[in-house]
Amino acid sequence: MSDKLRDCFEEMAVYKNLGEMSFLKTLKLPSFLRDWVLKQFEDDNGKFDVEDLLGFVNTYMPRKEDWLSIKNRISKEYERVKLLTRIDVDIDIKTGTVSFELPDYGLTNKETIIEDTVWDNVKDELVRSSEIWGIVELGYRPPDDSAKPKVPGKIKLTDFTSFTPYSVDLDFYKDVRSDFSTEEWIDVLLGAMDYNPSGYEDEYEKIAMLQRLLPFVEKNLNIIELAPKGTGKSYVFGNISKYGLLVDGGTVSRPKMFYDKARRTTGFIVGHDYVAIDEVKKVQFTNVSEMQSIFQGYMENNGKCTVDGFTVTSDAGIVFLGNIEQNNMDEYKNMFNELPSLFKESALVDRMHGFIKGWDIPPMKPELKVSGWALNTEYFCSILHLLRDDISYRAIVDSLVQTSDGAYERHVEAVKRLTTAYLKLFFPNVRSARDVDPHEFERYCLRPAKKMRGIIQKQLEILDPDEYRKPEKQMPRFTLREVAE
Template identity: 55%
Template sequence: MMIEKLRNCFDEMVVYKDLKRSNFFSALSLPSFMRDWLLKKFEDENGHFDSEELVRFIRTYLPRKDDWTSIKNQVVIEHERVKFLAKVSVDIDIRTSVVSFALPDFGLTSKDTIIEDSVWQICKEDLVRGRETWGMVEIGYRPPDDYDMEFSKNKAKGANRGKIKLTAFKTFCPYTIDIDYYKDARREFTTTEWLDVLLGAVDYNASGYLGDEEKKLTMLTRLLPFVEKRLNLIELAPKGTGKSYLFGRVSRFGWLSSGGVMSRAKMFYDQNKRVEGLVSGNDFITLDEVQTISFPDVDEMRAALKGYLESGIFTVGNYEGTAEAAVILCGNIKKETMDEDGFANMFEELPSVFHESALIERFHGFIKGWNIPRMNDDLKIAGWALNSEYFCSIMHELRDDMSYRAIVDELVEVPEAADTRDTEAVKRIATAYLKLLFPQVRSADDISAREFKRYCLDRARKMRDTIKYQLGILDVEYRGKDIPAFSVRPDLEEVV
């Protein structure tokens, strides 16, 4: 019954996913948004598709990094135009007004490319939407002889070089996202049904949770940064609970960094290249397996993080920038260190950069990843579900909707002398829950006080509670300081 309702309400935005059964998709290692885009393109109304036709499309339009030399040969030597799916970033030179592009997955930088004005006028609306944009690109070659005389005079500076040119671009998302329709469609589902819809949208099988609502909700908590700007979270969980998959393979709007080195230049601003870092082009930055990440200059990174987590502003040298990306720390935790009461130091294995209370306090909430079951085949979707690419695009658009925060401000009673950071953290998390679970709410009257308290406010308080407990372990100054007793405004409470 729920599946019929889902298909009736969302029509073409529903695809048949079968991740439980081993098939050729698993061998392709495609991110969910790409896989669902392909399914939407090739599936019939019964969820069937011609695998040979799909494979031919993939071989033609989804080149591997190893194919780049062959593509360059076609474009530069054979003077052919080549079309394929890729992630594109654009650069506009302030001094010359020349527009160029980069294909980061293939190592093609903007110094070797050009977007001519005639093409730019057609494609610019799609290409300027974000730092990087997925789409169908078509590239060709502009030999040195094709340059204007103005550029030809400056051979010493390399202006008269051949360049790869963008000849066409079609956005990866060819349909218009109708937020209002999505909000109205939510009214057709109960809260319990909607939890299952959300799980399916990110490739999880709701029945695999055996009706355990708490486990479902903890799993969905990972989506809060998808829908709310600068919602900074820490998740510690046992191995194998799917952290890397959800943050790294489901949405095209985020960035997952696993291990290695993370510098201030990479994350915020590179003074040498004069390029903004990861926070400027993504909805969220997830530092996965954070215990294995090294920071070249701990003090430098700590100072940059504190400023950014507090205000969304970062300053590097004389450069000041703003961004809206959430920062999420994900790490594995030993069973003996999991502590529901908060008396064990769960952050002791984090890198030293995070061993400071002033920095930890700026993270809004904590996800108890041990409430999420270890990934198994029964938790993989096998049936009709929302297209991941469509769903994540909706989440991305909802980040700009400020009406939900106004509703939370109206609903929440803030105690006197409440700490400002606690208030902001609880309200920001509650707002994200409201967007995720109750997108149909357009005023405080559209949600019952009981539901808001149960699914939004109480969960936000608990997530902030854990941060406060850990702060008390980390720094005696915070010991014994519980978060204020936020509640639903008394005049809005229902008589039970």
């Protein structure tokens, strides 16, 4: 399989051996960034010089604690400093001033500026999204007290280079899928996520792990996963994609999550493919009734809600992640009784599209770490991001899947949305319903989608039996239409 992967994907493949490359863990790099660095230093056989690699990381990716030293070099020694990091650009409509933030170093847009001559050179790269990764070159604009009004000193951007070393061709990725069997493709996906396919006992375990990628490929897909400790929830949602965001528990508030009225800034939900809220058992939700209402509105209205008169719009799915005790790992029990009161409201749970049974995913162990050639995670997450915009897959699902009469709309939408995500993940090469193998579609797309939504329905019946045991709110039948040749 390794030779086939390299032949098909060429420079998009990278050699990963996370068991032996233990020093990489100490760098605390997200997977997509680590693979980019590896690709710069590996030869055709996957070998590289450790000292060269570490030298690059220490030079271009210093720790946050080194920021004061960096500021000194920029503002006092007038050095040009290059960093490989995230940059977030903002344009002040009133003044036309362009500024930026470096979130990983705490540098805010009040301290920065991008002068017009530089902006003209770098804007094509920087306007692609609100936040982008790349190599930033920083300089200093000294203060001028003689000017009227006085000109404050600011750190300025002098150059920017996107760190993607290749063009991401989605059609190429779709076509290449046809060169692999479904079983092989599942292994390709796991390798891209940093997991070793041979470490799993069977295909069921593999697919259970791959469920976590569904919000990566489908817009506004809302899921909840409850799992034992040590199954890698945080790793997947915090390391695989540069387009997603993992919120590490703590306090989740309306300003932080959706819209800050005082600052007139949008929250985490805007500008990301998904926002995963970790450790939901420990999360403190400020003003629970308000948060419940906003979450419900956002999930019900397909990524749109109004906060203090401001309309928030986003394609981000919401992912709730929590641990669960052994004796509660049963979909026929109330699995939400350990969670905050927010999750005990059936109206909120109903707006979650699916449930991931995290106990079906094996706990992390050495043999599950990838060892060999695999898809570059940076390339992989870019592909998943692009797949979100392709509406042809939903059209295929709509043409294939029919439901029983009088079906509850939320069940229908949830199953179809999940099925669409599975189709993008496992069969990106299909262009029309005629390309779909009905047996594989049923096995790998529709059936698992029904199971994920079915667990939500069982929990709804437990939380609010009077409402959700009504015949009209039961799970409908989903069947496949025959497609004319």
